[in-house]
Amino acid sequence: MTIKLISALAASSLLLFSSCIREEALSPECDITSVSQEWLNSKGAGLILGTPVIKQATPASITLFINKKDDRVKALNPQFTISAGATLLYKDNNTRVPFDSAAYHDFSESQTYSVRSADGHFTKDYVVSFEVPQPLDSCDFEDFAYNNNRHQYMTLLQRQEDGSVNSNIWSSGNAGYNLTGMAASPTDFPTSFVSGGHKGLAAKLVTRSTGTFGMLTRPPMPIAAGNLFIGTFNLNKAMLAPLEATRFGLQIVKGEPLKLSGWYKYKAGAEFTDRNKTVDASRRDTADIYAVLFEVDPDNFQSLNGANVLSSERIVSIARIANPGEPSTWTYFEEPFRPMNGKTFDTARLKHNGYAISVVMTSSRLGAYFEGAVGSTLWVDDIKVTYK
């Protein structure tokens, strides 16, 4: 009787609530979600390398890599997919005009597109540029930029052969750590660039606690290892499938890589914890520094990710410090690229942009699996890939 009464009343209250559901508000989302694949396949074929890098956090940007200086960039009409219901605009001399899919623009200089949300309240600008990635030789960690989120963190800039700086080479998990709000200053993030390097600034990678939030997700993510790598970080996947959030590798191979060298020092944190934050006194944290060369299909770029960066069948060779230990002073290392999967370097493949390379550094070797010690600190400076 009581149960029936409750059910009846519950059903009627549900009805009551449902009748109070109001009309849906128009969406505030104002994103360029992708560069049209159709356009990439047609206009982009033979011109565009890899996948476009879309940075959603303001200042938002879209970078398309091209093989070499190409006059075709002087007249292009890139097409985009945007948030449902939103409006795409093109910024012409600081005036936003409706997007015209047939209008060609000169991408010798970057161009700006805007998306206005369906509700009309929000407009986000995207700086769209085409750039020729320059082969990576070395990085001295002297150039960095701040993002302009609420909690600022640092992004490494790569100084290129022509003297320009490029913000699309190196990535870290800082954007993911930013979700926890645990960092009060840029140097509280797992990845930062600070003085006290072997020369000038150095990369400082620290394994941090993700605090309460890290334990609220399923599975939990109790730590965030400091990391720095060539590739892109996909924040969208950071909580869903963290191993897939780190996308390793860019087509910036100069020749056959022979060795990876640089300077580092390391101190493991006191307590090693597993993915449930349970202390395991029998284990000690270890750093990881490696470079991986792998084959890519130039027309269908696929990066490596946290799950296969050391095991993919596409890997040609890996240079890795097997046992970095815990040197407390700046220590030089030099590791040869060791062949994998029975593959050898093929110059013809390189000519067709069939190789990608990533250099990866982390303060906790198993950080991708959320195992490590809070406080583990890896310093790296003056890293160099030597080509044949």
Place this chain on the structure above:
Amino acid sequence: MKIFLITIISLMMGVSAQAADATTWLEPTETTGNAVRPDTIRDSSNDRNIILAALKGWQVAVGAGLELGGASPVPIPRSIRQINSFNPLLNLYLEGTAYKSFTPRWGMALGLRFETKGMKTNANVKNYHMAIIEDDGGHMEGGWNGPVITKYRATYITVPVLATYTFSNPRWMVSAGPYFSLMLNGDFDGYVHDGYIRTPDELGENVNVTHATYDFSNNLRKFQWGLQIGGSFRAYKHLYVNANLDWGLNGIFPSDFNTISFALYPIYGTLGFSYLF
């Protein structure tokens, strides 16, 4: 349950005795005729006070019943798109009430109620703004898109202060007035799953989330108040059937609690019976 009942009756009697007149308390005697086991309250002098209260125009009732409702924003914000399920949970109340008539029609009722309020909801939301701040400095803010499962369950001591009106058919009485609640303990927690949070704001980006829990129990407001309106039907000489609507006028969270961007007002209907001594 019996312990609760006895406690509530004793508490209620204390209230009614004070309301009667503290200076005319009588010495305890063995005279008693009500349903309460006299040996449990023999030393409290309350049994005499009931009689005294009745002589002075006070009547006393004890009752129990069910509460059904929820903590809801008013009106329901547009970010809530669909209520997938709503479970009011089994909420009970035990109440003692002292009535006094001033005229044949008008009177007042002073109650003391021990009650639970709760609900469990599963709702689909879009751009549901949340800003969560943890004690360790963690801070997450953004608009959630996806299902939200919420469980609210709290225990209150509530004092309603009501004006009563008895109709020409004296079996019917209506009452209305404010109530004041003190939360004894409360839980407000739940989880979100299979959706995304747009963070840190509308210009930010979407981050997929498979499952994340939250617990705002420590943020629940201790003191609440609202309006109670209802009616009683005297089914038998001593037995009333009561129905009330309790409408909270402050949210279950303090106004500076911004995690949920709208106030949640407790709105409960109660249905129960009471025994009039």
